[in-house]
Amino acid sequence: MATTTTHPTFTPEESGEIRELFGLAPEQLTEDVFRKTLRDLRAKYHPDNFEKFGDDTVRLMATERFQRIERLAEKIQSWLQGKNAPSTNRQPESFDDPRARFAYQAMKIEIRTGDKDLKYHLFGTFYRWLTMGEQFKIPETQAYLIADEEHLGRSIGFRETIRVYLTFEETDSVETIVGWLFPKIEGRADALLIEGEIVPIEQEAILNAIKRRSFRLLGQGEG
Numbered sequence: 217m218a219t220t221t222t223h224p225t226f227t228p229e230e231s232g233e234i235r236e237l238f239g240l241a242p243e244q245l246t247e248d249v250f251r252k253t254l255r256d257l258r259a260k261y262h263p264d265n266f267e268k269f270g271d272d273t274v275r276l277m278a279t280e281r282f283q284r285i286e287r288l289a290e291k292i293q294s295w296l297q298g299k300n301a302p303s304t305n306r307q308p309e310s311f312d313d314p315r316a317r318f319a320y321q322a323m324k325i326e327i328r329t330g331d332k333d334l335k336y337h338l339f340g341t342f343y344r345w346l347t348m349g350e351q352f353k354i355p356e357t358q359a360y361l362i363a364d365e366e367h368l369g370r371s372i373g374f375r376e377t378i379r380v381y382l383t384f385e386e387t388d389s390v391e392t393i394v395g396w397l398f399p400k401i402e403g404r405a406d407a408l409l410i411e412g413e414i415v416p417i418e419q420e421a422i423l424n425a426i427k428r429r430s431f432r433l434l435g436q437g438e439g
Contacts, residue, residue: 225295234288247296254289261285263328263407263414279407283414318390320430322362322381326409327401334404335378339363352380359384359393382426390430394423 226234226242234242238253266278327334339352351360361380384393398419401408408415408422415425 226291230288230291233284234292237285237288238292242292242295245292245296250289250292250296254285257285258282258412276406279414283416286413317386317432318427318430319384319386319388319432320426321383323383323426323429324409324411325361325380325382327378327380327405328407328409329376329378329401329405331404332376334401337404338378338400354384354393354396356396357384357388357392359388384430386432390423390426394419394426398422 231242234240234245237257238245238250240249261278261282263275263279263282266275269275327338331337350363352363353360359382361382364379364381382393384390398417402417405417408417410422410425411429413425415421
């Protein structure tokens, strides 16, 4: 079966990195090899593995490496999906589709920080009474965060991870949710993970990451 009609859109630098990390050129990767290698890479380079060194430079380098792996993985996955799709006029899912809807139950969000005041900046004085399992409503929406205090880092006030779970319905604006979250963590968080993936602390990147995981197409599957 010929696949010459599908062309990768990788730069030479990306192709070189993919060969180094995944052991194969992009066009040689299969779904199974990609998934298995990605699991191994995530386990090897996850920033949590480097906390034991107590060195901010090492931790930052590991975070940047992990982010690079995630960005390459997202590009490879998109390319593989296009490569394996039936040769029809099927269009990719688009957030701009008027039928697009977004909703999610308990999306895991982890915020790594050395700012001891970040949790208060997020939740205000309400945090003093916010315990595991309690909800914090995001202003101007019906969306809410569920706190998980058990995941606080051991070095509270110096290095900790704030973990919460985001729930929102189709009637909630993802833009409003991100518009509330982003200014709270900008300049205060060292890293942001959404459902285990490190996401750049940029408003557009956070918006796209949440939309990608919560995307629904109204009427999908109907005749």
